Amino acid sequence: MEDFEFLRNITIGQYLPGDSLVHRLDPRAKISITLFVIIAITFNISYMANVILLLACLGFVLLSKISLKYILSGVKPAIPFIVVLAILQLLFYGDAYIPYNAESQTILRWGWIHITNGSVQLVIISTLRFLELLFLTSLLTNTTTTSDLTNGMEAMLSPFSKIGVPGHELALVGTTALRFVPILAEQLEIIMKAQASRGADLGTKGKLQFIQTTRQVIVLIVPLFIDAFRRAEDLILAMQARCYIGGRKRTKLVKFRFSRADYVAYFTMLAFSAAMTIFRNAFPF
């Protein structure tokens, strides 16, 4: 019934204050670990490896002391897409996907529908991967403040500035985008409420709710875009008023320093992800 509370469902990008081991880790370590595990997820297509990776991600969630229920609630808005994707993969992949460590076998062939053990595997692995990625990315933003994320990314990109990579600007673009997700969600909520108050079929239960919403998206998108542009302009003005110039010899109040926990976490996860990537074909199933 609480049809308008988007922030209940958008968990990515929402910082949750806390004092867990994951919260205290150096942002550079967290970003690196996220990247390592994403690489491992990208390369592994076997059931066993993905279960191990999912368990590892669950382990991170437990360590962060953020409720699993909260992170899982972030899946809710994506469920329709996952389902549609899964159905398409299941029905149409056929022989195109060769299953891991097994012969391709047809399970069902009926007209143009062709289900093989490969397409079944693909659906399961895709869902597992989606969950792993969701856990990782939510967790990174749930436990790291935006400024830590920016500074961490910038520090990691600084070695590349010698070959002309604009590290500071890239970090700024990335974190501004992340920061705006909850802001725009909140604004969308206000606009939805305002339009519903003057007769739009939003937040009313009815048949074909999905189709209605799609048709009515215009009453939300136009005001939302106007607002987003206004906010972007305000941000530019505020930055210019403070004489902002991208990263020129700026000193930092807090210098990052790797503690022992950071080194341990960094190298453990580096070794883990490397092993998972190198031995990706060694899993029995």
Add this chain to the structure above:
Amino acid sequence: MEGREPIIQVNDLHHNYLRGTPLEVTALKGVTMEIYPGEAVGIIGRTGAGKSTIVQHFNGLIRPRERGKVIVDGVDLADPAVDIRALRQKVGLVFQYPEQQLFERFVGDDVAFGPLKMGLPMDEVRERVREAMEMVGLSFEAFKDRYTFTLSGGEMRKAAIAGVLALRPKVLILDESTSGVDPRSRKELLGHISRLHEEYGLTVIFVSPNMEDVAELVDRVYVIDDGRTVMSGTTREVFSRPEELVRYGLGVPQITEIVHELAQRGKLPPTTVISVQEGKEAIWKILNSSAT
């Protein structure tokens, strides 16, 4: 008011935002109020007191799901089978910065959005748009074909309010809808609203941080602090207790404060004035009596 059924009845209402997440916050912890048909009622309270949360219950944007009851025109809003669309036609809610909801290219089309959604015939829609625009002081002929986004801030706001009035609500809620426009537009808007209240008998619920506006427009006031109803009464009664209001982070209209202080200094018999006109009279009285 005796013997009449309240159009909106709120009893011990509680509400938590972001329920079931680590960011859950309590917004309401016991709000009680009654609003009768044809009344103009003010809801005041400091920022974050829960005013907007309360009024969003009145047209079903938020549904009571914890403790408490909201009954609008005899319908209990906790009932999941409530006809929300009918409710939203009955109770029109205008938000802060309502110009942010405009989306159509032409002003007339934007005002017509609500009536069109109701499925009314074209003549009726046109009639309602004309009426709603004239109600807020936008000439139908002059403005219906203007580009929405070329209007001034004050005009956009009037157009947005007309968009809600075109639904012909019984109750009009203005949630800080008069803040942030130039003084002239604000004055005009207040004039139009009070005319709607007096001439058409519209029930008006007015949420505003501006005590002068509240004093001018409404008959009765509810004071909300920390999610609870802490004071209620006629505008005059509430503004006669400035010390309490200050404790809740509020104040009284400037003229009320001046006369109150004059009374404390023994220059005036203790009275509560709520309009500049009354204040002027009271001050003239002492000036005249000291002259003779």
